[in-house]
Amino acid sequence: MxxxxxxxxxxxxxxxxxxxxxxxxxxxxxxxxxxxxxxxxxxxxxxxxxxxxxxxxxxxxxxxxxxxxxxxxxxxxxxxxxxxxxxxxxxxxxxxxxxxxxxxxxxxxxxxxxxxxxxxxxxxxxxxxxxxxxxxxxxxxxxxxxxxxxxxxxxxxxxxxxxxxxxxxxxxxxxxxxxxxxxxxxxxxxxxxxxxxxxxxxxxxxxxxxxxxxxxxxxxxxxxxxxxxxxxxxxxxxxxxxxxxxxxxxxxxxxxxxxxxxxxxxxxxxxxxxxWEFTGPLVQTFANYDRFSYCCSTITKLDLMVGAAFLIADYNGIMKASHVRDKLVWLISYAETMKALTKMAALDCVIDESGVAMGNPLITNVAELHYKSGFHQAVSHLQNLAGGLLVTGPGKEDLESPYTREYVLKYLGGRKGTDTEERLRVMNLIRDLTASEYGGYIQVSAVHGAGSIEPGKMAIRGNYDPSEAMGLARRVARID
Ligand SMILES: Cc1cc2nc3c(=O)[nH]c(=O)nc-3n(C[C@H](O)[C@H](O)[C@H](O)COP(=O)(O)OP(=O)(O)OC[C@H]3O[C@@H](n4cnc5c(N)ncnc54)[C@H](O)[C@@H]3O)c2cc1C
CATH class of the missing domain: 2.40.110.10 (Butyryl-CoA Dehydrogenase, subunit A, domain 2)
Known part of the structure; x- marks a missing residue:
C-alpha cells in the first residue's frame, strides 16, 4: 500500500x-x-x-x-x-x-x-x-x-x-x-x-x-x-x-x-x-549519514537568511554602505560554502563493500563544523542589518486596528518607495529566524543537532590522513 x-x-x-x-x-x-x-x-x-x-x-x-x-x-x-x-x-x-x-x-x-x-x-x-x-x-x-x-x-x-x-x-x-x-x-x-x-x-x-x-x-x-x-x-x-x-x-x-x-x-x-564491539562503528556510520542530511537541510535556511539580509538592507536604505556589503558577502560565502561542501560530499562519496553509498565522511564533518561554527555569526549579521525593531516592533493587531494602523504605517517606513507593511513582514521573518522561540530553537539546533560540536571535530581528525600533508611539509623543510 x-x-x-x-x-x-x-x-x-x-x-x-x-x-x-x-x-x-x-x-x-x-x-x-x-x-x-x-x-x-x-x-x-x-x-x-x-x-x-x-x-x-x-x-x-x-x-x-x-x-x-x-x-x-x-x-x-x-x-x-x-x-x-x-x-x-x-x-x-x-x-x-x-x-x-x-x-x-x-x-x-x-x-x-x-x-x-x-x-x-x-x-x-x-x-x-x-x-x-x-x-x-x-x-x-x-x-x-x-x-x-x-x-x-x-x-x-x-x-x-x-x-x-x-x-x-x-x-x-x-x-x-x-x-x-x-x-x-x-x-x-x-x-x-x-x-x-x-x-x-x-x-x-x-x-x-x-x-x-x-x-x-x-x-x-x-x-x-x-x-x-x-x-x-x-x-x-x-x-x-x-x-x-x-x-x-x-x-x-x-x-x-x-x-x-x-x-x-x-x-x-x-x-x-x-x-558491543560494533557500537562505535554503528554510531559513527549513523552520525555520518545523519550529518549529511543535516547539512543538506541547512541550505534552504541559509538561503532564507541571505535573502532576508538583502531585503532588509534594501528596505532600510543601507545597501550601499561598505559594512553592509561586508556582511552580505560574509553571509553569501557562508551559505555557498555550505552548498559546495554538501555537493562535494555526495560527489566524492564512499561506497562500502555491499554497494551502499555514504557522503564523504571527512567533507561531511567539515561541512557540519562550518555550519555550526558560523551560525551565530550569521544570526548576528542579520540582526545587525535589521535593527532593534526585530524585538520592539508592533503586533499584528496594531496593523489591523483603525486607531494604530495609520501611525505604524507612517512612522515605521524605510527607504522611500518601499512599503511599510512589507518592511515589517521582512523584519518579522528575521525575528522568527533569529530572535523568536523558534530562532532560539534553530540556534540550539545549530550547536547540538546531529550531535554536538566536539564529536564532529573528532570525526574530522579521525577521517583525515595527515601523511601526505606532512610529507609535503617535510620535503619543503628539506627534512630527509
Ligand atoms: C533540535 C534537536 C533535535 C534533536 N533530535 C534528536 C533525535 O531525533 N534523535 C536523537 O537521538 N537525538 C536528537 N537530538 C539530540 C542531539 O543529538 C544531542 O543534543 C547532542 O548529541 C548533544 O547531547 P546532549 O544534548 O545530551 O548534550 P551533552 O552531550 O550533555 O553536551 C553538553 C556539553 O557537554 C559536553 N560533553 C558531553 N559529554 C562529554 C564527555 N564525556 N566529556 C567531555 N565533554 C562532554 C559536550 O561536548 C557539550 O559541550 C536533538 C537535539 C536537538 C537540539
Missing part, C-alpha cells in the same frame, strides 16, 4: 500512544492545539509524493516491492542517489519554509547505517541481522511509514559509562530475553517527531565496552507499543500568528523524552543485541 496520502498518514497516528504535553495526556496529536502544527508540517512530505511537480523527486520505483516508494526508503548506491536525496531534503525544507521535513529523512539514515553494520556483524558473528534490517526497510517502504530515530540516551553523568551511573536506566538496555524477543528499559532524550511518527528506530548513543553488553541494543518499535511514554517539549508552541511568526506560526517540530518501561521487542525487530 505504498505512498499514503496526508489524510491516511494522519489517521495512522491516532493510535492511542501514551503522549503527554505539559503534564496532560494527548488523545489525538492531529487535533491538539500545539502539536497539530507539527503534524501538518509532516504532511507536506506525504503530499509531495502525490504532487506531479515533486513525485519523481520524492519517490522511486522499487523493483523488488513492485511499486513506487518514498525515496527516503531507497538505499543510496551512487553519488547521483545522494545528490537526489540531498535535493529532496532541500526541496522539502523549502516547502517547510526552512524547517526540515524530519519524519523520514534523518530516521531513514538510521536504516542505511544499520544495514551497513548489520552485514558486518553477520559476517563476523553469523547473526542474521542484515536480513532483519532489510525486511524492516521493506516494511517501512511498503507501509510508507513516518519514523523517529532515537540515539541520544538520557545519560546522566556524562563522564561515566552506562553501567557506572546512579541508576542503570539512564541508557536504554536489555533487561530480559524471552523466546519471542527482548524486553528493554531506559530513556532516550530529545527524540524528534515522536509525537506524530509511526515507529521509532533505536540505536546506542556511544561506543560501548565489554561490560556494557546489555546497553548494546538496537531495535524498532511502533510508537504506541506498550510501555512507551512520550513527554513532549513545549518549546516554540501554539497560538503564534503568522504575521509576527511567518515560520513558527505555520510550522513546528517536536521532541520528546522517550521512556521505555519494560517494552517488548520481537526478535525480527532486533538489530543489535550485545555485540
Amino acid at each position: 505504498a505512498l499514503r496520502t496526508p489524510e491516511e498518514y494522519k489517521e495512522s497516528i491516532r493510535d492511542g500512544r501514551n503522549l503527554f504535553y505539559r503534564g496532560q495526556r494527548v488523545e489525538d496529536p492531529t487535533e491538539h492545539p500545539a502539536l497539530k502544527l507539527a503534524v501538518d508540517h509532516a504532511c507536506i512530505d506525504f503530499a509531495m509524493s502525490h504532487d506531479p511537480e515533486y513525485r519523481d523527486l520524492a519517490t522511486v520505483f522499487d523493483p523488488d516491492i513492485g511499486e513506487r516508494i518514498s525515496r527516503y526508503y531507497s538505499v543510496p548506491r551512487s553519488s547521483e542517489d545522494l545528490l537526489k536525496r540531498s535535493e529532496l531534503t532541500q526541496v522539502g525544507t523549502r516547502l517547510g519554509d526552512g524547517l526540515l521535513l524530519w519524519t523520514r529523512s534523518v530516521p531513514s539514515d538510521g536504516l542505511v547505517a544499520l544495514s551497513i553494520m548489520a552485514r558486518k556483524i553477520d559476517a563476523a558473528k553469523e547473526t542474521g541481522y542484515g536480513e532483519r534490517v532489510e525486511q524492516y526497510r521493506r516494511h517501512c517502504a511498503m507501509n510508507d511509514l513516518a519514523l523517529s530515530a532515537a540515539m541520544t540516551d538520557a545519560r546522566g553523568d556524562r563522564s561515566l559509562g552506562p553501567g557506572e551511573q546512579e541508576h542503570p536506566d539512564y541508557y536504554v538496555r536489555v533487561v530480559r530475553e524471552t523466546s519471542e524477543g527482548i524486553v528493554v528499559r531506559g530513556a532516550k532524550a530529545q527524540t524528534t517527531s515522536t509525537t506524530h511518527t509511526n515507529e521509532i528506530v533505536v540505536m546506542p548513543t556511544r561506543a560501548l565496552k565489554e561490560g556494557e553488553r546489555e546497553y548494546a541494543v538496537s531495535f524498532a518499535v511502533p510508537v504506541n507499543a506498550k510501555g512507551i511514554t512520550l513527554i513532549a517539549s513545549p518549546y516554540f508552541s501554539e497560538g503564534l500568528n503568522d504575521f509576527e511568526h511567518p515560520i513558527s506560526g505555520r510550522h513546528k517540530q517536536t521532541e520528546t523524552l522517550t521512556v521505555f518501561e519494560d517494552v517488548f521487542v520481537p526478535w525480527d525487530r532486533v538489530f543489535l543485541n550485545g555485540e
